[in-house]
Amino acid sequence: MITRLSHCSFFVLDQDSAKDFYVNKLGFEVRLYAPIGDKGHWLTVAPKDQPELEISLIPVDNGIMFGPDIAARLADLIREGSFGFGVFECTDIYATYEELKSKGVEFTKEPTKVVYGIEAMFKDDSGNWFALVQKKEGYK
Amino acid sequence: MSEASYPKIYLYKRLVEAKQYIDRHFAERIDLNNIAGAAYFSKYHFLRLFKKTYGRTPHQYLTSLRIERAKELLSADMPCGEVCLALGFESLSSFTRLFKRHVKLTPAEYAAKARQMKDSIAKEPLNHVPQCFAEKLGWLE
Structure with missing residues (x-):
């Protein structure tokens, strides 16, 4: 029986820039930063209030995991905003929206009422999109 | 965005500014009464309003920022x-009392644990990476 998700991956164009975005703009914390000799860095981040999750920020330019041609195609797709990697929740979407906007986060949808609460959408520094949701109380 | 779809925008702007003031000045002796003013x-x-929005009082939020920063500084061997x-x-x-109440370790215990982890990451970084990823990233070759 699978009990939980411990790691997930977001593919990003540039790991340093992604680190700056997720830590200094979204307010996440670095969970692990491990230089692997001269081969690259293993970097995981997560929202401060979610201790059980690690999101690894994997650059698509390494040419190893994907092969150089696939890495280039993947980078194009990311830039074009083809991928949505998840939904982030917050306690108050209007305050979160105001704060992230003031830090330069690009929103593609303003907070909008939906059946399960209020939802907005934003992009990370690579072009990946995410939903930002404030759930209605008691709504699963 | 219309006012109808976005309630009390001016309140949110002021609240966010106050929260960001705490974010910038948490290491100083700041008076939360002044921030409200x-x-x-x-x-x-x-x-x-702060508690409703952020799920904790301004004082609890300020304390959590100080504890987080203390953890970072202790991890950096200060x-x-x-x-x-x-x-x-x-x-x-x-x-020490406040740190222990929040982190369940004394600052010295936390620093020792952080040092141990840092040494382990420096010596054997791959012990901290899920092996399937290390393999796919070509780090095991």
């Missing part, structure tokens, strides 16, 4: 006494 809120209105001073705590004993 600067954001044109009465003390109790500010307290109520001595406990200097961490205490850098974050504006009144005394080493009040810092």
Whole structure:
């Protein structure tokens, strides 16, 4: 029986820039930063209030995991905003929206009422999109 | 965005500014009453709105920022006494007590644990990476 998700991956164009975005703009914390000799860095981040999750920020330019041609195609797709990697929740979407906007986060949808609460959408520094949701109380 | 779809925008802007002020100045001796005043809120209105929005009082939020920063500084090998001073705590004993209440370890215990982890990551980084990823990334070759 699978009990939980411990790691997930977001593919990003540039790991340093992604680190700056997720830590200094979204307010996440670095969970692990491990230089692997001269081969690259293993970097995981997560929202401060979610201790059980690690999101690894994997650059698509390494040419190893994907092969150089696939890495280039993947980078194009990311830039074009083809991928949505998840939904982030917050306690108050209007305050979160105001704060992230003031830090330069690009929103593609303003907070909008939906059946399960209020939802907005934003992009990370690579072009990946995410939903930002404030759930209605008691709504699963 | 219309006012109807986005309630009380001016309140949110002021609240976010107040929260970001705490984010910038948490290491100084800041008076939360002044923050409420600067954001044109009465003390109790500010307290109520902050708690409703962020799920904790401004004071609890300020404390959590100081504890987080203390963890970072201790992980960077700063001595406990200097961490205490850098974050504006009144005394080493009040810092130690508060830290232990939040982190369940004393600052010294936390620093020792962080050092151990840092050494382990430096010596055997791949022990900290899920092996399937290390393999796919070509780090095991």
